[in-house]
Amino acid sequence: MSEPIPGPGAVGRVIPTPWQCPECGGPWLRNYVFRHTPNQCTILQREDATQAADAQRLASISRYTRPATAAEVLLLKHLAGPAAAADEDPQTVVSGSPALRHRVINEFDPDKHTI
Numbered sequence: 305m306s307e308p309i310p311g312p313g314a315v316g317r318v319i320p321t322p323w324q325c326p327e328c329g330g331p332w333l334r335n336y337v338f339r340h341t342p343n344q345c346t347i348l349q350r351e352d353a354t355q356a357a358d359a360q361r362l363a364s365i366s367r368y369t370r371p372a373t374a375a376e377v378l379l380l381k382h383l384a385g386p387a388a389a390a391d392e393d394p395q396t397v398v399s400g401s402p403a404l405r406h407r408v409i410n411e412f413d414p415d416k417h418t419i
């Protein structure tokens with residue numbers, strides 16, 4: 305396993321885990337995935353649309369970078385702090401497969417975050 309690479313906002317910070325969805329309060333599961341409350345969370349709706357688009361692209365390529373979505377920036381700020389999303393052009397590195405997507409936004413990977 306590789307060493308954790310903290311995002312710019314995570315350096316020296318103590319972030320309590322598990323996290324909760326900033327909108328519906330659903331528990332954090334892994335990466336940028338939360339167990340959202342169905343039909344009551346707009347983050348879930350936005351993330352579903354992104355998941356579908358990423359799954360389609362991951363069927364032909366295993367890793368790529370794209371601009372972060374507004375929902376991803378919101379989650380990044382929630383998990384890593386506002387400084388982590390201070391860039392004007394935040395980027396998401398998407399990897400994995402259509403069935404199991406992994407995202408690193410502005411170099412912040414919640415799975416590798418250490419307290």
Ligand SMILES: [Zn+2]
Nearest residue numbers: 325328340345
């Ligand atoms: Zn939610």
